[in-house]
Amino acid sequence: MKITRRITIGIAVLASASVALTGCGTAGGESGGSDDAVTWMAALHTPTTPEPGGTIETALEALSDTDLEFQWIPDASRDEKLSAALASNTLADIVTLPGGGITTVVRALTSGQxxxxxxxxxxxxxxxxxxxxIIEAAKINGHLYGVPAQKPKARYGVLVRQDWLDNLGLEVPHTIEDLSDVARAFTNDDPDGNGKNDTTGFYDRSESFDIGFRSLSGYFGAGSVFELTDDDDVVVSYGTDAFKDAMEWYRGLYEEGAVNGDFVTVQKQNQQDGVAQGKGGIVxxxxxxxxxxxxxxxxxxxDGPMSWALINDITYDDVPRRILSDTNGGMGGWYAVPKTQVKTEDELRKVLGVLDSLLTEEAFSLMTNGVEDTHFxxxxxxAVTILDQTLWEQEVQPFSSSRMSxxxxxxxSTLEYVDEGNEKIAENDEYTVVNVAQSLTSETFDTRWTEVQQDIRDAYNKYIVGQLEMSDYESVIDKLRAGDLGKIEEEYTAAYAEVNG
Incomplete structure (x- = not known):
């Protein structure tokens, strides 16, 4: 939702001398908070910690009608501190847990705590x-062990040099076929007009398998890492016909020089620099x-800034429009409530009430921008202008990672492309494809997936650059399916059947 009106936190809210304390009777408990407060173990992604009782905290307390005590956990020591708190039952009433399938987090959530x-x-x-x-994406084996932290579901798309399209008299591509033609033209037809053969189409990097190409494979119909067959079997997307069709297409472009030949060794900063220097026109x-x-x-x-076409509706053949999620289906983690701290349903409702009150425009503005005329x-x-960057960084920025959504x-925005990018990211919601195994558990996945995925990644890279043929790639998949990958698929399939049976 785009907002242009002002969101103002009233003076009475900020100057409130007393706040109704309706937190949990057991709040704090072993974690050391006061009996009246709702304690919150919150993630800290900034160098500084807000002062207790500061402007933003006070305003959030007024909005939630509750005394809040934030226990800040620096991101660098997050895993260690969370593990220690989980093991010793010294948790807060609200615990911010990261998403992304972290094994220790998933185990904690499914432990009954x-x-x-x-x-x-x-x-x-x-x-x-x-x-x-997003609710479904946040579940684990059919259970919702916390309020999901909400993110855009799919932020990716294809960026194409608009100035190069204009130079060559080409239209913005919206199909894989047209995108292929543009990639070839950017490689062969001197799109920058310098008379040199020094450009390519796609400018990819070493995370191609995980990011760039993975997103492209979705247009062909491949799933998001794991997908469901017609027989309700959970299988890895990397072995599907759609994924392999996409690989064959991409290798063909690579062989034509329409993908940078050194992509396997290019790091993200090198990719950004290369694109800025005009080496490639599609990212x-x-x-x-x-x-x-x-x-x-x-x-x-x-003297010659580039212009971009932002594309989020690429399609292929008869595959319906779709985009693979890059944010776990819009699920950025959980605001979980431990039973050791919040012991009754009435106490749970009070904590959920606090979270509900912060899932609002007012709370979002406070935790994003701060107080109008003080911070912004x-x-x-x-559009928002920060008035005092140092003050904003000290008092407001730490709270941004605790926003409910x-x-x-x-x-x-006053910056070029920001509004257009936001609009297209919002459009992606309707077409998002999520990893079907994200909300399931597999012991073998927890212990062996890193090695399995690396073997597949290596085979992908070697196939694209011509060191392996498709039959070799398929042999790698078959060998893995005879071992750990097969166990992972079997365990996920059984977990899916249990949840949906």
Whole structure:
């Protein structure tokens, strides 16, 4: 939702001398909080910790009608501190747990330490409106062990040099076939007009298998790492016909020089620099990156800044429009409630009420921008300007990683491509494809997936550059299926059947 009106936290809220303390009777418990407060073990991604009782904390307390005590966990020591707190039952009433399938987190959530909150969500006006697909993505083996931290579901797309398209008289591509033609033209037809054979189409990097090409494979119909067959078997997407069709297509472009030949060794910064220097004209990346590429190019070549077409609707053959999620289906983690701290359903409802009150525009603005006229101001178009960067970094920025959702408000921007990128990312929601195994558990996955995926990644790289043939790649998949990969697929299939039986 795009907001251009002002969101103002009233003076009475900020100056409130006393706040109704309606936290849990057991809140704090062994974690050392006061009997009245709701304690929150929150992630800290900044060098500084806000002062207790500061402006933002006080305003959040007023919005939630609760005394809040934040226990900040620096990101660098997150795993160690969370593991210690889980083992010693010294948790807070709310525990911020990261997403991404981290084994220790999944094991903790499925250990019985945290409340399954799904049946309570309908009692709250904001929690009940969480996107059902995000709810499903946040479940583990059919259980919702915390309020999901919400993110955009799919942020990726294809960035194509618009100025090069214009130079060559080409239209913006919206199909794989047209994208292929553009890649070839960018390679062979001197799109920058310098008379040299020094450009390519796709400018990829070493994470091709995990990021760039993976996103492209989705257009062919491949799933997001794991997918479901017609017989309800969970299988790895890397072995499907759609994924292999995409590999054959991409290798063909590579052989024609339409993919940079050194992509296997190119790191992200090298990719960004290469694109800014005009080495390639197509990048598969986050749609939010267009502004960064434009800024980088302008700083290195102010007389000839590049322009970009942002594309989020590439299709192939008769495959319906789709985009693979790069954010676990919009699920950025959990705000989990431990049973050791919050012991009754009434106490759980109080904690969920706090979280519900923070799933609002007012709370989002506080935790994103701060207090209007103190930390930021709106211009006439509704764009945000930070008034004091140092003050904002000290008092506001630490709270941004505790926002219930990143998508409550989208503020207009004065930077080129930001609004367009945000609009297209929002459009992606309708077409997002999520990893079907994300909400399932597999012991073999926990212990062996890193090695399995690396073997497949190596085979992919060797196939694209011509060191392996497709039969060799298939042999790698078959060999892995005879071992750990086969166990993973079997365990996920059994878990899916148990949840959906």
């Amino acid at each position: 945290f409340w399954d909150i799904e049946d309570y969500l309908d009692e709250f006006p904001n929690l009940s409106q969480i996107d059902p697909q 598969v990346t986050g749609l939010f990156e267009a502004k960064n590429y434009a800024a980088l190019a302008a700083s290195s070549n102010p 101001e709106f211009d006439e178009a509704g 990143e998508t409550i408000v989208t503020y207009p």
